[in-house]
Amino acid sequence: MNGDKNGVRAEAKEALTRADKAYLVKCDELCTERFFLLPEYKEAQVIFCYCSVGSEPDTSEIIRRSLRDGKKVAVPRVCGEGIMEARLIDRLSAVRPGTFGIPEPSKYEKIVEPEEIDIAIVPAVAFSRDGSRLGHGGGYYDRFLPKVKGLTVGLARERLLMDHIPCEDHDIKMACLITEEKTTRPLKGPRATGI
Numbered sequence: 523m524n525g526d527k528n529g530v531r532a533e534a535k536e537a538l539t540r541a542d543k544a545y546l547v548k549c550d551e552l553c554t555e556r557f558f559l560l561p562e563y564k565e566a567q568v569i570f571c572y573c574s575v576g577s578e579p580d581t582s583e584i585i586r587r588s589l590r591d592g593k594k595v596a597v598p599r600v601c602g603e604g605i606m607e608a609r610l611i612d613r614l615s616a617v618r619p620g621t622f623g624i625p626e627p628s629k630y631e632k633i634v635e636p637e638e639i640d641i642a643i644v645p646a647v648a649f650s651r652d653g654s655r656l657g658h659g660g661g662y663y664d665r666f667l668p669k670v671k672g673l674t675v676g677l678a679r680e681r682l683l684m685d686h687i688p689c690e691d692h693d694i695k696m697a698c699l700i701t702e703e704k705t706t707r708p709l710k711g712p713r714a715t716g717i
Contacts, residue, residue: 526688531656534648537682538577549679550580552702557584557643560698560705562673566640568594570608570670573617573625578645579677585614596634599626604661608634636669644696649678653695653708654687667694675700 557563569588574581588595589612596608600621609631611617617625644663646655655676657663667674676696680703689695697709 527656527659530684530687531647531659534656534682534684541577541679541682545681546577546679547580549702550677553579553677553700554583556700556702556705557675557677558587560641560673560675562641566593566672568596568634568638568640568672569643570596570598570634570636570639570641570672571643572645573597573614574645575624579679581643581677582614584643585611589613594634596639597625597627598662598666599629599631600624600662601629604665606662606666608636608639608666610634636666637671639670640672641675642667642670642672643675643677646676646678648682648684648687649676649696649699650684650687651699651706651708653697653699653706654689654693655696656684656687664692664694668692673697677701680704 571581571585585595594610596610597617598606599609600606609627611627611631617627620626644655646657648656674694674696675698678699678701680701695709697707699706699708
């Protein structure tokens with residue numbers, strides 16, 4: 523299965539490098555607007571969100587506005603091989619490049635347990651229309667997401683969605699998929715495993 527995933531991962535990365543930069547920026551703006559329209563956002567107290575790097579959908583405005591709206595915002599921090607934790611931040615400038623060059627909070631920030639998270643915005647190399655996610659292969663989110671009971675959200679670009687992503691039993695599908703064109707709910711519940 524890993525061979526299949528590596529091939530799809532390479533295909534997805536290639537498609538991203540060919541994508542028009544102006545298209546990517548516009549998608550990110552529209553995805554951000556759609557995120558704040560989620561009914562779950564109004565009620566959410568704790569938002570977990572990755573800090574985007576490179577060509578990933580930009581999450582900076584989601585983090586900033588969530589903080590302005592009085593939400594608790596946690597971002598991931600790597601704390602071991604394949605292990606990460608969620609730590610609170612009070613401003614985006616508090617994060618610094620850490621493991622793999624990804625911005626993360628200091629080890630002194632307060633930990634948020636996965637069970638406390640109301641909405642988790644999850645990164646991916648690619649998503650498929652059924653909510654399947656292809657990660658970078660480190661297993662960090664595979665270990666973290668099963669404990670999250672809140673809404674799992676994937677931000678994606680419509681043109682870059684894949685028709686199929688190979689899944690294993692431990693893979694978590696997104697309950698909500700947001701693109702520049704629409705918001706879909708591939709799952710009936712907030713989360714599910716496998717295919």
